[in-house]
Amino acid sequence: MSHATPGTPDRVHLDNGGRAPWHPLARQAFEQALADGWADPRRLHAEGRRAARLLDGAREAIAEVLGARTQEVHLTPSHTASLHAAVASVSAARRRAGGTVVASAVERAAVLQAAGPAGELVTVPVDRAGRVDTDAMVAAVRAPGVALAALQHANGEVGTLQPVESVHDAARAAGVPLLVDAGASVGHVAAPQSWDVLAADPADWGGPAGVGVLAVRQRVRTAAVGPEDEDPWAPGGVSVPLAFAAAVALQAVESDRAAQEARRRALVDRLRAEVARIPDVEVVGDPEGRLPHVATFSFLYVDGEALVTELDRHGFAVGSGSACTASTLEPSHVLAAMGVLTHGNVRIALDRTTTADEVDRFTAVLPAAVARVRDMLGVGGL
Amino acid sequence: MNRVPDTLVDARGLRCPLPVIRLAAAAKGLPAGTELTVLSTDPAARHDVPAWCRMRGHVHVATREHSDDWTGWSVTVRLA
Numbered sequence: 073m074s075h076a077t078p079g080t081p082d083r084v085h086l087d088n089g090g091r092a093p094w095h096p097l098a099r100q101a102f103e104q105a106l107a108d109g110w111a112d113p114r115r116l117h118a119e120g121r122r123a124a125r126l127l128d129g130a131r132e133a134i135a136e137v138l139g140a141r142t143q144e145v146h147l148t149p150s151h152t153a154s155l156h157a158a159v160a161s162v163s164a165a166r167r168r169a170g171g172t173v174v175a176s177a178v179e180r181a182a183v184l185q186a187a188g189p190a191g192e193l194v195t196v197p198v199d200r201a202g203r204v205d206t207d208a209m210v211a212a213v214r215a216p217g218v219a220l221a222a223l224q225h226a227n228g229e230v231g232t233l234q235p236v237e238s239v240h241d242a243a244r245a246a247g248v249p250l251l252v253d254a255g256a257s258v259g260h261v262a263a264p265q266s267w268d269v270l271a272a273d274p275a276d277w278g279g280p281a282g283v284g285v286l287a288v289r290q291r292v293r294t295a296a297v298g299p300e301d302e303d304p305w306a307p308g309g310v311s312v313p314l315a316f317a318a319a320v321a322l323q324a325v326e327s328d329r330a331a332q333e334a335r336r337r338a339l340v341d342r343l344r345a346e347v348a349r350i351p352d353v354e355v356v357g358d359p360e361g362r363l364p365h366v367a368t369f370s371f372l373y374v375d376g377e378a379l380v381t382e383l384d385r386h387g388f389a390v391g392s393g394s395a396c397t398a399s400t401l402e403p404s405h406v407l408a409a410m411g412v413l414t415h416g417n418v419r420i421a422l423d424r425t426t427t428a429d430e431v432d433r434f435t436a437v438l439p440a441a442v443a444r445v446r447d448m449l450g451v452g453g454l
Numbered sequence: 455m456n457r458v459p460d461t462l463v464d465a466r467g468l469r470c471p472l473p474v475i476r477l478a479a480a481a482k483g484l485p486a487g488t489e490l491t492v493l494s495t496d497p498a499a500r501h502d503v504p505a506w507c508r509m510r511g512h513v514h515v516a517t518r519e520h521s522d523d524w525t526g527w528s529v530t531v532r533l534a
Contacts, residue, residue: 352509372509373475395470395498403470403498413505414498415471449471454478 084430087391089228089256089366089421090151094321095278101320102280102313109312114302123312130312130319137322138263138270140287146305147315148284151255151273152182157297157305158251158269158286159186163219164295166249170217176204176224176234177409180253183222184405191219195409201358202232202410209235210242213250221250225264228256228276229393229406229419230357231340231366240266249292258285259325260363261333268292274318277325278424283314325424332424337364339422339431344369346435350442354413365422368393370407371442373451374416382441383418388434391419416442463492466526470498474506481512481533488533489515495526503529510534 085093094102105126111117113124128142135145148154163173171191175183178198187193196209204223213221221243226233236252243250252267259277264270268289275281286305288294294304301307325332341359344367348355352372371379376394383390393404394417403414422431446452463480465473473494481490492503504514515530 354505354509370505372506373471373478375471395496401469401497403501408501411501411505411508413509414501415474449475451475451478454475454482 083387083389084426084434085389086420086422086426086430086434087389088423088426089391089419090273090276091281092276092278092421092423093425094280094317095324097324098279098317098321102317105313105316109316111312112309113312114309126316127310127312130315133319133323134272134285135287137326138258138272138285138287139265140270141290144287144289146286146288147310147318148286148306150282151271151275151284152180154271154284154286154305155180155182155251155253155255156186158271158288159183159190159220159222160297161294161304162249162251162269162292163187163190164297165293166219167295169247170219172215172218173220173222174209174212174215174218174248175222176209178202178204178227178229178406179222179224180228180255181405183251183253187220187222198409200410200412201361202227202230202356202406203358203361204234204239206235206238209239213239213243213248214246218246218248221248223250223252225252225254225257226261226363227357227406228363228366228421229404230368230410231256231362232358233361233363236264237266240268243268256366257363259322259329260336260365262329274314274321277322279318279321280314283311283318285318333364336422336424336426339426339428340365340367340420343367343420343431343435347438350439353442356407356410356412366420368407368417368419370394370413371416371418371446372413373449373454374442374445375449376415376417378445378448379416379418379441382445383437386437386441388437391421393417393419416445460530461488461490463490465499466493466495466524468494469496470502472496473499474502477503477531478506478510481531484533486533489530490533491528491530493526493528495524500527500529503531507531 109126111119173187249268255273258272
């Protein structure tokens with residue numbers, strides 16, 4: 073199934089990382105919550121209380137999937153906001169312990185950016201597959217003066233799973249809280265269990281953008297950062313319809329997660345094998361220890377923007393980690409940290425609605441698209 | 455033994471993937487052991503030239519960052 077707007081020819085949307093189409097049940101839940109949950113849940117009248125009940129229901133449902141208590145689950149304005157707030161607030165509470173934030177080199181930019189103002193950022197290198205060096209990360213969290221450690225559950229750009237359990241054990245023993253960014257994994261694989269703070273992204277699992285999820289274990293001390301507000305995690309309050317839709321979407325995707333995991337893993341296996349046949353390509357990330365639905369590859373001598381545009385012309389929407397496709401004109405820091413080719417990069421994330429036929433059509437079109445873009449720069453024979 | 459002279463590829467002002475393409479074009483047909491240095495203002499080049507070396511079996515010798523008279527990187531490779 074494609075997400076074609078009525079009137080447009082069938083397009084195949086393969087750029088679902090962080091922004092998947094809404095699950096149909098999410099859309100339905102959103103409309104229901106607009107009717108019942110439009111009021112401010114913090115107010116005392118019947119309408120406010122009704123909205124509050126929907127919000128609490130959403131938190132409870134999300135908590136169950138994450139293996140957390142309802143009181144530990146907070147809704148935020150976005151995944152980025154969750155990560156910013158988590159880094160700032162946990163570091164602030166740990167000021168007496170030190171000012172260092174230890175993070176893998178492939179954490180989301182939001183984590184790395186927030187770590188700077190919070191203290192001193194120490195990044196831990198990753199291997200060619202994008203996996204953090206466990207020993208190095210353990211050593212780093214054991215060093216004196218560490219306020220917070222951050223290690224993602226899995227990398228959203230390349231799919232590689234991180235050794236969260238081992239690192240959490242070491243962090244726990246050292247008294248250092250671990251922030252786990254599960255924004256690329258929740259809804260696609262089983263939620264991680266080894267964390268002190270967990271951030272998840274509804275827009276990644278088929279829920280709405282404009283709301284984020286942050287779970288903070290009761291044992292973790294946090295300090296208010298920035299101007300005072302009734303809800304430090306969501307200044308000004310949370311949209312009840314968005315929160316409710318996010319929770320319903322999560323329950324929906326969890327109900328057939330195992331089947332979707334297996335189906336998409338097989339499709340990506342096939343995709344990786346097909347792409348590897350194209351000359352001068354680097355298929356990036358761990359082939360086994362990865363998210364089921366993500367794939368990324370870099371083509372030598374290819375202009376990433378030109379390739380994305382060429383594929384778009386053919387009806388395929390893909391992402392890219394190449395410098396020329398980024399507003400900053402910097403290559404993906406994830407690809408750079410891995411030491412893989414950053415130019416000519418294509419990033420794919422299959423949605424649960426993406427069919428095998430659509431993947432086949434993409435692999436059929438890709439070699440000629442790459443050849444055409446290479447020809448444009450006259451690279452034959454290099 | 456005389457060291458094979460350095461070949462300089464000035465790719466400043468060009469954006470990815472042109473610096474690597476210019477380097478590859480300059481390297482074509484040159485004997486093993488030749489050292490080439492590519493100058494680039496493009497931030498991707500400092501990652502992609504070493505990646506190109508790895509994909510082609512060449513040796514990444516050094517990367518130098520420039521911030522004085524011009525801002526960018528010079529990356530030296532030795533052909534296999």
